[in-house]
Structure formats: structure tokens, C-alpha cells
Amino acid sequence: MPEILIQYEAEILSSIGETFIMVGVSILAAILLGLPVGTFLFLLRKGQVLENRFAFSALNLLVNIIRSFPFLLLVVFLIPFTRFVIGTAIGTAAATVPLAIIAIAHYSRLVEQALLDVPKGVMEAAISMGASVKEIIVKFLYVEARSGLVLGLTTSIISFISYSTIMGVVGGGGIGDFAIRYGYQQFKTDLMIYMIIIMVILVQLIQFTGTTVSRLIDKR
């Protein structure tokens, strides 16, 4: 192993840990909240089982607003909210708040898209069989859209990694922050390149896993 990596081993490991925490919380938020939000974005549409023009427009607008903020501004804008939730606006825990919010908005759009790919006829069959809204979602929609949902999550996770790299501004740490502070600002270009290599490997791994899983569960 190159000497410089050994020299900074502790810092590198802890920055990798911070990245995992930030991305991990984003993934949890995406699944626990982004998935339901995306499902509602789909079901509230015209012609769908929960059709509601007003609720759809409101939710749609909210997601759009969050997504149209330049992420750095969103982080700053959310500082009071973060302080309210976490007690401080600085540090890795505080960094997870804006990340979770962008994660929900990001993944919900991809969920909506994946659900739009489910043939209308399948929904119709479900309704004609007397399925309730919950049954339509769980037994039909998610089953039929599962490979799209996995691919969307893969794309989202990779974006979360990218978003997490700028959390240094609020002391969030992480690989990206480490690369900038040590590699760029202290002119240790080799260190910066190693960090980039770690990120590339991480992204490759995630994409490979996501693509493989989505292919395996796709029987269409």
C-alpha cells in the first residue's frame, strides 16, 4: 500500500465511515419515505385509483421545489430546521438532514417513473379482482415495477454519494471532504487521486450490484 495512505489511514477510515453514515441515512430515507411519496405521486394522478388533482399538484410542486434548489443552497436554507431536529447544524449527524430530504425527493421521482411503466391493464385486472389500494400497491404495482425500483434506487444511491461529498461545508466530513481538505487544499494530489479511485470503485460496485439484481428479478 502506498505510504501516504498508511500515513493517513485513520483519517481515511473515519472519512469512509462518515460517507457510509451519510449515504446510509439517505438510503433509509429514500426507502422509508421516498418510496411512499413516489407511490402517491403515481396514485394521485389522473385516471389512477387515488386520483386527486389538488393533492397531486401540491405534492408534485413540493418535490419539484426541493429538487430545483442548488444542493448547497438547500443545505444552508435548511440550517434552522436541522438545528431544530438534531440540536446542531454542524457535524455528520446534522449533514444527514438535508441529505435525507434531497434523497426523498430524488428517489420519489424515480419511483413514480418506475410505476408509470406498469401496464395499465395490470392495474385494471387488480381492480377487477377486488383488490384494495394497499393490495394493488403491494401485490401488483411493486411486484411488476420491482426491477425499475431497484435500478432507480441504484441511480439514487450514486447521486447520494455525490451529494455527500459537499457536506464538508457543514462539517459533515466524508471521503469527498477529505479529498478536498487534504488532497486539494494541502496540494497532496496523489492523496486526492486515491480518494477519487475509492469513489470510482464504490460507484462501480453499487452500479454492478444494482444492475445485476434488477436483471435477476425481472421476469418480464
Added chain:
Amino acid sequence: MTVQVFKAIIISIVITLHLRERGFFLIKLHDVSKSFGRFQAIKSVSLTIDKGEIHGIIGASGAGKSTLLRLMNLLEIPDDGEVEINGQNLTNLSSKDLRQERKSIGMIFQHFNLVANKTVYENVAVSLQLASFPRKERKSRVMTCLEFVGLETFCGKYPAQLSGGEKQRVAIARALANSPRVLLCDEPTSSLDPNTTAEILGVLEDVNKKLGVTIVIVSHEMEVIKGICNRVTVLANGEIYDTVLIEPSRIQMMDNSPRYFVEQLTEGRVIADA
């Protein structure tokens, strides 16, 4: 004394008439209308479908056939009028009760509408799950339904691995799982070739004869309608043009040999082998 006997007779006559009325028809549409925006797709249609019949609905594209069929299980909510199935008025049911009723109304479609990520077995089993069919008896019920359509060996296959005819058989098995009283069919053979069409019509005939399920079948293909229907409603511009009684004449399987195809193409006159 005589007055009481007289009363009893009157009452029993009234009851018999009432029961007969209830027992005679299965589906009754009463002055049903449906518009999409300003366009009136179904114009005050009244129609009764008898228990046990195979009822055809035929008409040009856009006549409102699918809409009429979809009104029968309230996939389309009527703007006006009433829909009654088996003595139950569907139009004023709560959504929970409507879902319950739909479990005993089977439906099949032109494009089969199977869940592509579920196996043949799972596709049939899901309708039992929805109806909270006793867990222990599910497997044997699914197998019974698949045997009925001749696909008992296809359990583990996915729809993508099946032919069109096989997919429609799975859809029929799925629709039959909850022992429906009626099977609504929207162009069930329109994406199938003539032989497969005849096969599927054979299955539908079995469903009607052996299981006593009333069938409503929408089609624009005259052979299909002539092939299995007892009574046919002709629809035009959202209105009933006529209702006719017919004698079903089981449609012939086509000869599938290449020689037959050539003969048909050339009407027996071979001009030249290209």
C-alpha cells in the same frame, strides 16, 4: 277459512314470481349512461343477461362495447342508471362492498393482463389471497383451476414464456379461482390466431357448461360471436341497435398444414411457385 287459504295462495304466487324474477336474470342494466367529457359513450342502455347464458356484445370500433362491459363490474362508474348483479345493486355499494362483489365477477382481457413478474401459479393464487381464501386449500384450488384450463404443468413458468393462448388460459384460471357467477370477457381472442381462438372459445364453453358460469363476451369478430353465443346485443353509437337469439355453431378449427395455407391463398389454383 277460505279467506286465509286464498291469502296463502296469493302470497305464495307473489313469492314464486318474485323468486323467479330474481333467479332468472343475473345482470341487469337499467337506463345506464356513461360520458367521457362531453362525449356520451353509452346512452341510457337497459339490458338483462340471463343466468347461464353466453351473451355476446358486438358492434363497430368505438360503439361502446368495452365501456358497456366495464359498467357491469363498475370499472366505469355510470353517470346515471343502475347496475344490478345477482340481485345486488352495485351502484350504491360502499367501495368495500363493491370490492367484495367484484371477487365473484371474473374478467378477462384482450391483452391478458397477467402480472409478468409472477409465475403462472402465483398469478392464479393472488386472486385467492385477495379473497382471503383459506390458506390450506389454496394450493389445491389453484391446481384445480389450472387443470381446468389444461395448464397444470405450467405452474413455475412466467407469462413471458407462454404463448398468447396459454396466457389467456392462465387469465381464465385466475378469473375462475374464486368461483365467480359471471365471467366478463373483453375481446378475449382478438390477439390470437384462428386456431387458438377456437381453443379459447372451447375453454369458455366449458366454463359455461361445466361450471355454470354466465358469460358476457365482447367482440368485433362475427365468428367468435356466432361460435358460442346464445344471445347477442348489437351496439351502435352507444345504443342497443338490436338483441338477437342465435344457435351457437361451434367454430371450426382451421387446418394448420402448410398445404392448406397455400390452397387458401390460391383458392386451389396454383399459379406459380415463387
